[in-house]
Amino acid sequence: MRANDPATLFARAEQAFLAGRLEAARGDLLAALRLAGEHPAILHLLALLEKRAGQSEAARKAFARALRQAPDDPQIRTNHANLLLSLGDEEAALKELDRAIDARPGFRDAHVNRAVIRHRSGNATGAWRDIEAFAAAPGADARILTLAGQIRRDLGEFDAAATCFDRALALDPARATALAGRARVALERGDDDAEARHATARRAAPENIALRLGEALAAEAGGNAERGIALLREALHDAPLDTELHVELVRMASEAGYPHELDSIAAAAARPEASLPLHQAYVTALAQAERPQDVIEHVDRLAPAMRADALLSAQQLAAFDTLDMREHAAPLAERLANGPATVFVARHALRFGDPQRAASLLEARCLAGTGSVADWAHLGIAWRLLGDYRAAWLFDQPGLYRWTDLELSAEDLVGLAALLRGLHRTRAHPVDQSLRGGTQTRGSLFARREPALRALAAMLDTAIARHMAALPPADPAHPLLARRDAALRISGSWSVRLGASGFHVSHIHPQGLLSSALYIALPERIPADDDRAGWLELGRPPAELELDLPPVATIEPRPGRLALFPSYMFHGTRPFAAGERLTVAFDVALR
Incomplete structure (x- = not known):
């Protein structure tokens, strides 16, 4: 075959792409396009190359050209969806996968990728619909079975999840994600081997902080809270700013009889690089420990941008209310009204005798269908105080309780x-x-x-x-x-x-x-x-x-x-x- 033959250039570009020689592959693909015109397979590989090279805009353009030539090719659409997902456009990625599946309903890659996105976004039911048939097939691979286990675990189907993970591990005993998933299911089912499974999974993924947390929780569940606390402290030595580790240490120490063990999280929150979630967790822990003055002082010490966070401001408002510091609470409540902390403002209004204000804040959200459980709970109190007939509609209809x-x-x-x-x-x-x-x-x-x-x-x-x-x-x-x-x-x-x-x-x-x-x-x-x-x-x-x-x-x-x-x-x-x-x-x- 001649070196300037499109098929030869394409084959050589494929080999270079697989070997990581992206510049050589790009040169051959561009040459092949000059000879063959807008060929979808060549454009598809060029798009994949640009994506790997980090040239997102070039990859997007190459995918668009490929899809103009082959709009019903499910593989091109699936890989285009992968690009869109990597760029953070989940909605567009899902639409591309929908088109791929419409073009070929049994195309496995599109179903699996759509399941991944749906699962990540909290739609475990939709994810399971996508993957169910492929997970049940005799030739299901370890990746699909692991994903199936993760989805079924999130559906609360723990026995089925364990079976999926076990099938995955039978095919690939060292698969870290399957080991982690199986360990988590063991913890949730209260299995005697939960701690041992976490230790095994941690050896396969020593940097996985979630596994270290799971091992500590398994030790506690097995009746050895002291070991659980020791494991958490050991993990915090390596990850001193990990919010979840700190939250679990506070909780576990408290339930083990060491009330309000906040030294570790306090030290972490005092560090300049402490994250917003860590500050939120620390302030929440202070509130739970009934230390309202410390809540106020910690929030006041934060930088203005962080101090303006709705949750931190809401906790400070609650602390002002607890200490009856109305002169500080009132302006803060006004600033927080009609935002994510509205229910805290409503609580403030209820506490200080203004149920009408509480009702007006919460009715717009609740009656528009966007009210949370907490919104409805406090609106119900306001309606009862006001003698509003809707309190009976909310609470007293026969059979509600x-x-x-x-x-x-x-x-x-x-x-x-x-x-x-x-x-x-x-x-x-x-x-x-x-x-x-x-x-x-x-x-x-x-x-x-x-x-x-x-x-x-x-x-x-x-x-x-x-x-x-x-x-x-x-x-x-x-x-x-x-x-x-x-x-x-x-x-x-x-x-x-x-x-x-x-x-x-x-x-x-x-x-x-x-x-x-x-x-x-x-x-x-x-x-x-x-x-x-x-x-x-x-x-x-x-x-x-x-x-x-x-x-x-x-x-x-x-x-x-x-x-x-x-x-x-x-x-x-x-x-x-x-x-x-x-x-x-x-x-x-x-x-």
Whole structure:
């Protein structure tokens, strides 16, 4: 073949491209184009070359030329999508992949790449639709199986995720992402080998901080919080500004009985290079430790650009309110109104006697369909204080909250209580949760493999379906009834064990649609008890708002009783004088 033959030049360019000799490959491709004209295969390789060379605009132009010649070529469109994704244009990348799949519905690369993007953006259901058939195929490779495991884990299908990761590791035992995914599933299911799996995965990816965090969490879950704390401190020695490590150290140390262990995160936040997320985490930790003056002073020390952050400003506003520093709170509240911290401004207005201001701030968001759980919770309080009829629409329609006694025998309850007690391995309540005077399990309770928990989860799925079916008719303006007929799932699950005088402060679950309490074991009543000791209160505002509003409803606790209620309803419990209160709780979210 002649050296100036287009096929020869193209073949030589391919070899040079594969060998990394990009200039030589570019020369041959340009020569081939002069001879062959706008040939799509030549333009496609030129686009890939320019992308590898970091010449994004040249790559974009070459892809456009190639697609003018071959608009239905799924490989060109898929690789063009990869370029768009690398440039941060996720929406355009998805459109290109859609076109590739329209042109050839079974084209695997396009489906897999679309699954990656959907998974990364939080659409695990759509990602699984893309990859399901390819993951089930006998010839599925380790990359596809690993991605399938990651997606199914995010769908809460932990057993299926473990199977996908195991299949990937059977093909490629050293695949770091599969080792990490399998270790994470072991932690979430409460498997005995979770810590060992994290150690193995960490050897395959020693720089992966998430694996070091996972190993610490696995040690804690196995009952060795001291080792977990040591592993976190060791990891922080190598990554002293890692926000997640600091957050977990504060939490783990607190639950192990070392309250408000903030020295490490305080030192990190004092460093000039500390990130905004690290400052946010430190200020949140100070607030949880009930140190409002320190919150104010730390935010004041920050550079103006960082001090203007909505979350930091909101925490400072809450601290001003706690200390009754109205002269400082008022101008800050005015600045934060109608932004991402609006709900904090509404809380400020409620605390200082202006429910009309709180309602006006929150109604625009909620009635436009963009209100969060927290927005609706505080708007409901404002409406109750104002005597607005919409408070009844939000809280009092029949069936929005109810209790039911599950078909759990005394033997079932005794067995569940024994199982749950064995999972309570910490010494103190979490600093970031609502309980006081007790402990809370870590991880997702219903991800575990104990048959009793699996059976309970199935029973609860049925109870949730019955609850939703019995709700009033769908109402597109209502935060719960708008989703009356949606597909739902249990999105988080845990157990709480309260001791003498233990209780829950009034709180909401901002990620839920429905929230719950299932009573497993309760203390015996004694005559001197408050006649409503331990009762669940729905709708009572949190104490820090200093509002004299009674609960909307109360529910008497009994072993085997399940209470379901909208997540936007503040809820808490009255303390028991003595004894143990053991519950299971979970949130319900959109599938």
